[in-house]
Amino acid sequence: MDIIHYLEALDSSKSSWRIRVRVTRIWASRSNDGNTFLGMNLILLDAQNYHVCAFVVPYVWEVFQNIFTEGNCYDINSFTTTQATGKLRPVSSNMMINFNQNTTVYHMDNQPNIVPFHKFELKDIAEVYDIARSYVPDEIPTYAIDVAGVVKDIEPVSVIQTIIGDRYMLHFSLSDERLIDEGLYEEQKDYP
Numbered sequence: 001m002d003i004i005h006y007l008e009a010l011d012s013s014k015s016s017w018r019i020r021v022r023v024t025r026i027w028a029s030r031s032n033d034g035n036t037f038l039g040m041n042l043i044l045l046d047a048q049n050y051h052v053c054a055f056v057v058p059y060v061w062e063v064f065q066n067i068f069t070e071g072n073c074y075d076i077n078s079f080t081t082t083q084a085t086g087k088l089r090p091v092s093s094n095m096m097i098n099f100n101q102n103t104t105v106y107h108m109d110n111q112p113n114i115v116p117f118h119k120f121e122l123k124d125i126a127e128v129y130d131i132a133r134s135y136v137p138d139e140i141p142t143y144a145i146d147v148a149g150v151v152k153d154i155e156p157v158s159v160i161q162t163i164i165g166d167r168y169m170l171h172f173s174l175s176d177e178r179l180i181d182e183g184l185y186e187e188q189k190d191y192p
Helices: 058-064 125-134
Strands: 018-030 038-047 053-055 073-077 080-083 093-096 104-107 150-152 157-160 165-175 179-186
Touching: 053 058, 073 093
Parallel strands: 053 093
Antiparallel strands: 018 038, 018 073, 038 053, 073 104, 080 093, 150 165, 157 165, 165 179
């Protein structure tokens, strides 16, 4: 049985990678005029809470279009990786996965609870302001920033036992004039 790799370990040295990930987002890429389908983008998230963007060219997408569903977990094998390019990237990772004709995808019927459903990179609003001010006028930034709302009602950090060890959970409310209850899972970093 092949070794399962974490996303953070990927590099461009080979194409025989095997990953287990959750697909958190799927969307189409189109030409600037909107008439030409260029391929599909997927955001993949692994058990270490690391995310990357994957790209699937149209002829390969034809094979996978009925397999992928947002929120489900997959075992993905044999793909290439490159440095991420372009502007307004949806994730902070500089690595990108490219599916090809050798890529195989298996839906995982038993969805592993160790893979988070989402990843948020929370910033203080003052940091967002500083980042926005650092942009060069009339130049598209490398990363996209999405202000999802205001964090409220932060509860103390709690510990959850999982099969891969302790995970730390921070419960809070995220509000954009509507109230959404969220939980943020994180490996131990600055917590006691």
